[in-house]
Amino acid sequence: MTTPTETSKPLSIAVLGGGSFGTAIANIVAGNGHDTRQWMRDEARAADCRKMRENHYYLPGVPLHPELQITSDLQRAVDGCAIVFVAIPSKSFREVVQKVAPLLSPGTMLISTTKGIEHDSFHLMSDILREETTDMRVGVLSGPNFAKEIVAGHYTATVIASDDEALCTNIQKVLHSETFRIYSSGDVFGVELAGALKNIYAIVTGMAAALDRGQNTISLLITRALAEMMRFAEAMGADPMTFIGLAGVGDLILTCSSDLSRNYRVGYLVGKGRPLEEAVAEIGQVAEGVNTVRLIKHKADELGVYMPLVSAIHAILFEERPIPEVIRDLMSGAQTFDVAYSAKP
Numbered sequence: 001m002t003t004p005t006e007t008s009k010p011l012s013i014a015v016l017g018g019g020s021f022g023t024a025i026a027n028i029v030a031g032n033g034h035d036t037r038q039w040m041r042d043e044a045r046a047a048d049c050r051k052m053r054e055n056h057y058y059l060p061g062v063p064l065h066p067e068l069q070i071t072s073d074l075q076r077a078v079d080g081c082a083i084v085f086v087a088i089p090s091k092s093f094r095e096v097v098q099k100v101a102p103l104l105s106p107g108t109m110l111i112s113t114t115k116g117i118e119h120d121s122f123h124l125m126s127d128i129l130r131e132e133t134t135d136m137r138v139g140v141l142s143g144p145n146f147a148k149e150i151v152a153g154h155y156t157a158t159v160i161a162s163d164d165e166a167l168c169t170n171i172q173k174v175l176h177s178e179t180f181r182i183y184s185s186g187d188v189f190g191v192e193l194a195g196a197l198k199n200i201y202a203i204v205t206g207m208a209a210a211l212d213r214g215q216n217t218i219s220l221l222i223t224r225a226l227a228e229m230m231r232f233a234e235a236m237g238a239d240p241m242t243f244i245g246l247a248g249v250g251d252l253i254l255t256c257s258s259d260l261s262r263n264y265r266v267g268y269l270v271g272k273g274r275p276l277e278e279a280v281a282e283i284g285q286v287a288e289g290v291n292t293v294r295l296i297k298h299k300a301d302e303l304g305v306y307m308p309l310v311s312a313i314h315a316i317l318f319e320e321r322p323i324p325e326v327i328r329d330l331m332s333g334a335q336t337f338d339v340a341y342s343a344k345p
């Protein structure tokens with residue numbers, strides 16, 4: 001196996017997941033000269049990507065790097081790899097990690113890119129990586145990162161979070177490019193929680209757009225969303241300051257402002273009167289926020305954290321409450337402090 005710290009030399013790196021983000025990450029790593037294998041479970045799709053040199057279902061029109069290897073053989077994908085990125089939706093994350101765990105060498109850097117929470121446990125993906133493996137080095141990658149814009153070469157930044165500083169340095173080196181910058185953080189829980197939470201509010205702003213609300217409304221929603229996220233983070237023991245970084249407010253602004261977001265598009269379709277199941281099916285790709293709404297509503301109630309936007313979107317999506325009624329309740333709630341945090345002692 002290649003020594004993990006020798007990142008100036010080409011490393012063997014695997015990316016698990018054949019979707020849009022896995023493909024974007026695999027293309028960057030291959031472009032940086034590393035021996036890169038992307039694993040997707042479906043051999044027919046893998047063969048198609050190899051033949052066409054394009055992942056036309058998830059990233060149509062984007063050429064795959066000529067040196068990127070695509071395989072449906074998990075053993076082949078991770079054999080001798082120093083770094084393994086896991087870009088699998090939260091629903092299937094544990095199942096894939098369980099499959100790959102016995103194939104990994106001790107000391108492998110395992111990086112989750114998944115912005116979700118496990119449906120029946122409230123575990124974040126880094127928890128699953130730690131629970132299902134032994135002797136691995138774990139990190140989380142999260143930030144304002146539309147896959148489509150990364151592969152189009154738009155200037156982009158992200159965050160690698162780990163309590164293993166050498167891991168952060170390694171990931172910064174293997175991903176850095178002329179258009180991609182990677183900042184580091186020691187707050188794994190905060191970075192990961194922020195990535196999961198912002199999806200909820202993208203559904204909310206997508207719905208506001210469908211209702212022809214203007215920029216005042218979007219700004220109101222994004223700012224109050226941040227307040228909710230920070231309150232929840234604090235109650236859960238994460239550092240609220242992480243939420244003013246790229247993985248927090250950065251990703252919140254991005255996802256709440258663009259129909260490139262699948263969560264935003266789900267909200268838009270529901271705002272236009274489509275049933276939730278139909279909206280999710282029409283998107284055809286993962287929209288993690290739908291499941292996250294349920295989990296956060298439950299947890300916020302349990303902890304007594306005031307999250308009016310979460311309660312509102314939960315009422316619309318899962319309690320069949322009419323949208324105008326929910327908005328009226330929101331707008332007539334108690335008017336409290338704007339900024340509840342202060343740098344003053």
Ligand SMILES: NC(=O)C1=CN([C@@H]2O[C@H](COP(=O)(O)OP(=O)(O)OC[C@H]3O[C@@H](n4cnc5c(N)ncnc54)[C@H](O)[C@@H]3O)[C@@H](O)[C@H]2O)C=CC1
Pocket residue numbers: 017018019020021022023040041058087088089090092095096113114115116145146147148284285286288
């Ligand atoms: N697309 C984006 O712009 C970004 C996505 N993310 C996160 O990355 C994660 C993955 O997202 P995408 O790649 O965009 O999702 P996607 O919906 O584009 O693709 C998901 C991929 O996972 C595969 N998959 C699903 N269940 C599987 C299983 N049981 N075994 C093996 N493969 C399975 C699917 O076949 C598909 O190839 C999500 O949590 C998302 O929040 C993070 C940053 C940006």
Ligand SMILES: O=C(CO)COP(=O)(O)O
Pocket residue numbers: 115143144145146147199202251254255260261262263264286287288
């Ligand atoms: O996380 C993302 C961008 O940072 C992608 O958002 P969606 O999953 O809503 O498409």
